Amino acid sequence: MSAPTAPRPADDHGPGRGPVGQLLRGVGAYLLVALALGFFALPMLWLAAAPFDRHPGVTASLPEFTLDSFRRLWHNPNAVDSLASSLVLAVGSAVLVVGLSALAAYALSRVRLRGRDGLLYALLLLSSIVTGTAAMVPIFLLAAELNLVDSYLGVILVLTGGLLPAAIFILKDFMDTTPRSYEESARVFGASPLRVMKDVVVPVVRPGLATVGVWTVAQVWGNFLIPFLLLRSPDKSPAAVVMYTFYTEGGQPDLALISTFSLLYSLPVVLMFLFVSRRYGFRFHGGIKA
Amino acid sequence: MADITLNWLAKVYPGGVRALGGVDLTVRDGEFFALLGPSGCGKSTLLRTIAGLEAATGGSVHIGGRDVTALPPGDRGIAMVFQDYALFPHMTVTENIAYPLKIKKVGRAERTAKARETAEELGLGHLGERRPGQLSGGQQQRAALARAMACHPGVFLLDEPLSNLDARMRLEARTFLKKLQRELGVTTVFVTHDQAEALALADRVAVMEGGELRQVGTPTEVFRRPAGTFVASFIGSTPMNLLEARVTDGGRAVLVAGRELPVPEHAASLVAEGEKLVYGIRPEYLRWSDEAVGAALEGTVSVVENLGSAQLVTLECADGTTSVQVVVPEDHEPAVGTRGWAVPRGERALLYRDGSLVTAAPAPAAQVPA
Numbered sequence: 001m002s003a004p005t006a007p008r009p010a011d012d013h014g015p016g017r018g019p020v021g022q023l024l025r026g027v028g029a030y031l032l033v034a035l036a037l038g039f040f041a042l043p044m045l046w047l048a049a050a051p052f053d054r055h056p057g058v059t060a061s062l063p064e065f066t067l068d069s070f071r072r073l074w075h076n077p078n079a080v081d082s083l084a085s086s087l088v089l090a091v092g093s094a095v096l097v098v099g100l101s102a103l104a105a106y107a108l109s110r111v112r113l114r115g116r117d118g119l120l121y122a123l124l125l126l127s128s129i130v131t132g133t134a135a136m137v138p139i140f141l142l143a144a145e146l147n148l149v150d151s152y153l154g155v156i157l158v159l160t161g162g163l164l165p166a167a168i169f170i171l172k173d174f175m176d177t178t179p180r181s182y183e184e185s186a187r188v189f190g191a192s193p194l195r196v197m198k199d200v201v202v203p204v205v206r207p208g209l210a211t212v213g214v215w216t217v218a219q220v221w222g223n224f225l226i227p228f229l230l231l232r233s234p235d236k237s238p239a240a241v242v243m244y245t246f247y248t249e250g251g252q253p254d255l256a257l258i259s260t261f262s263l264l265y266s267l268p269v270v271l272m273f274l275f276v277s278r279r280y281g282f283r284f285h286g287g288i289k290a
Numbered sequence: 291m292a293d294i295t296l297n298w299l300a301k302v303y304p305g306g307v308r309a310l311g312g313v314d315l316t317v318r319d320g321e322f323f324a325l326l327g328p329s330g331c332g333k334s335t336l337l338r339t340i341a342g343l344e345a346a347t348g349g350s351v352h353i354g355g356r357d358v359t360a361l362p363p364g365d366r367g368i369a370m371v372f373q374d375y376a377l378f379p380h381m382t383v384t385e386n387i388a389y390p391l392k393i394k395k396v397g398r399a400e401r402t403a404k405a406r407e408t409a410e411e412l413g414l415g416h417l418g419e420r421r422p423g424q425l426s427g428g429q430q431q432r433a434a435l436a437r438a439m440a441c442h443p444g445v446f447l448l449d450e451p452l453s454n455l456d457a458r459m460r461l462e463a464r465t466f467l468k469k470l471q472r473e474l475g476v477t478t479v480f481v482t483h484d485q486a487e488a489l490a491l492a493d494r495v496a497v498m499e500g501g502e503l504r505q506v507g508t509p510t511e512v513f514r515r516p517a518g519t520f521v522a523s524f525i526g527s528t529p530m531n532l533l534e535a536r537v538t539d540g541g542r543a544v545l546v547a548g549r550e551l552p553v554p555e556h557a558a559s560l561v562a563e564g565e566k567l568v569y570g571i572r573p574e575y576l577r578w579s580d581e582a583v584g585a586a587l588e589g590t591v592s593v594v595e596n597l598g599s600a601q602l603v604t605l606e607c608a609d610g611t612t613s614v615q616v617v618v619p620e621d622h623e624p625a626v627g628t629r630g631w632a633v634p635r636g637e638r639a640l641l642y643r644d645g646s647l648v649t650a651a652p653a654p655a656a657q658v659p660a
Contacts, residue, residue: 179374179376181372181373181374181376182376182378184343184363184370184372184376185370185372185376185378186378186389186393187343187362187363187364188341188342188343188363188364188368188369188370189364189369189389189390189393189441190362190363190364190365190390190393190394191364191393195393199378199389200378203378203380204378204379204380206380
């Protein structure tokens with residue numbers, strides 16, 4: 001009180017409390033953060049550097065610049081086709097998942113049904129089995145019976161089936177937070193149920209639809225097992241499966257091709273995230289609320 | 291323009307919950323009509339059944355002479371304003387107001403012009419391009435009203451139109467709403483749990499309890515002559531005093547808290563000596579006196595509540611169990627602990643037998659402006 005400019009006595013207690021100790025602690029904290037960041041950034045750096053490197057290794061290093069890898073990839077018969085194939089599977093599944101889950105979630109949110117929540121949880125639980133390894137044999141047999149082996153439709157249907165429960169779960173939450181008075185108001189003005197859906201419900205839950213769409217595309221884009229098993233001809237294989245074939249004759253992974261292809265493979269998903277996030281804004285607040 | 295007739299309208303929810311137990315009601319053309327009651331009394335269900343959002347399980351609804359009981363909401367010639375206004379958040383104010391016209395397949399240019407004009411009438415002209423989220427509560431309410439007006443319905447249905455506004459805005463909006471209804475002359479039914487709102491706005495009020503109408507009448511009628519003790523205790527900003535009474539003096543007086551009070555004239559020949567009744571008198575209809583008066587309730591002042599321009603004084607009567615509330619004008623403030631007398635205005639006192647009013651007189655003159 002009497003000398004407000006003097007350092008407070010408490011500051012001089014112990015070695016860690018002085019200005020030097022504070023500095024050391026600060027440096028330590030930053031070092032820790034830098035290490036953690038480096039740990040996560042290194043693979044990204046490798047992904048950014050290796051495709052342009054003449055002799056890529058498993059370490060991230062400044063590349064000896066070349067575009068050779070891209071040239072080789074362009075001439076690989078399956079590489080470019082596989083990206084198109086991935087796109088077909090991803091977009092097809094996304095359309096089905098968004099459309100079907102929107103209808104189901106709307107109905108489940110609006111209709112009083114006994115055991116509704118139990119049903120949803122059971123579906124959610126089972127869905128991880130449907131697309132998991134456990135059910136692969138019956139799914140393959142089923143697809144064979146239905147003539148859906150080696151067809152995009154078969155893969156799309158299986159993937160859609162696996163993703164629907166989670167999509168319904170997410171969208172139902174969005175639907176639940178949409179006041180019923182919006183729909184009732186439109187109904188009083190004479191709008192038909194489909195009209196209410198189109199004019200009111202869909203625009204209001206659009207962020208939810210966008211979320212589910214993006215999530216579906218990302219899931220399908222990264223799925224390896226199902227297209228690997230169900231698509232027999234190499235020219236139909238999506239990117240995730242084709243990447244698996246980039247080995248040298250000696251059985252060594254062809255790092256140049258793999259890294260280049262990985263970069264091309266991840267770009268569309270990143271771009272889509274950026275676009276959708278700018279357009280609609282993701283609305284995840286502690287869970288799956290709008 | 292249209293009148294509304296409800297015949298024995300009933301609504302039982304699946305599971306057996308009876309929300310409406312046979313409601314008979316006629317709302318006249320151009321009338322401003324209030325459905326009033328505590329929460330859970332069925333007033334909102336009644337409004338929603340008129341709108342067609344709930345299907346009636348019995349009886350019929352006629353709007354403008356047409357049986358609409360089985361028609362969907364859109365074909366009933368009504369417009370509804372919801373408690374939360376239900377403005378679509380993804381549309382601008384103009385688009386919101388134009389939406390009903392869009393459904394009715396009015397061309398874009400025409401409906402936009404119509405929406406702008408309606409918005410202008412309600413003082414929203416400069417807000418047309420805003421989204422509902424950017425409007426204040428009062429502006430949202432006006433936008434919702436404009437949307438309802440734009441399609442020229444025969445009937446307006448308003449669900450708790452003022453309850454989402456703060457106290458100050460509410461009074462302003464109340465005056466605005468009443469003026470608007472007068473100007474448009476559209477039959478309007480609104481739901482409220484606030485008796486002051488119902489009395490202030492409506493031409494006639496229906497008081498509901500347990501899915502049934504307890505009384506239908508002008509604000510004056512339901513305030514001065516409640517048909518039952520439920521209505522008596524529900525209506526009025528200070529609740530009516532309802533006191534145990536016994537008829538004495540050959541049917542000319544009632545004994546209330548040990549004091550003899552005259553039987554009101556309109557009930558004079560209808561009571562029998564020794565009968566137990568409930569004596570009802572509003573705090574506003576009791577006159578305060580510091581000196582002993584003959585036909586008056588007597589007691590000690592226990593609480594004085596300031597109402598602004600008056601005080602609400604609670605008297606503990608001599609029998610120790612009865613307490614009476616009296617409104618005392620502002621120029622006189624009785625101190626707590628002093629003795630006082632409350633003199634009923636004889637013609638305003640009411641007697642209730644088994645919860646319903648004992649009276650021979652016709653209802654007081656309706657004060658409905660022509």
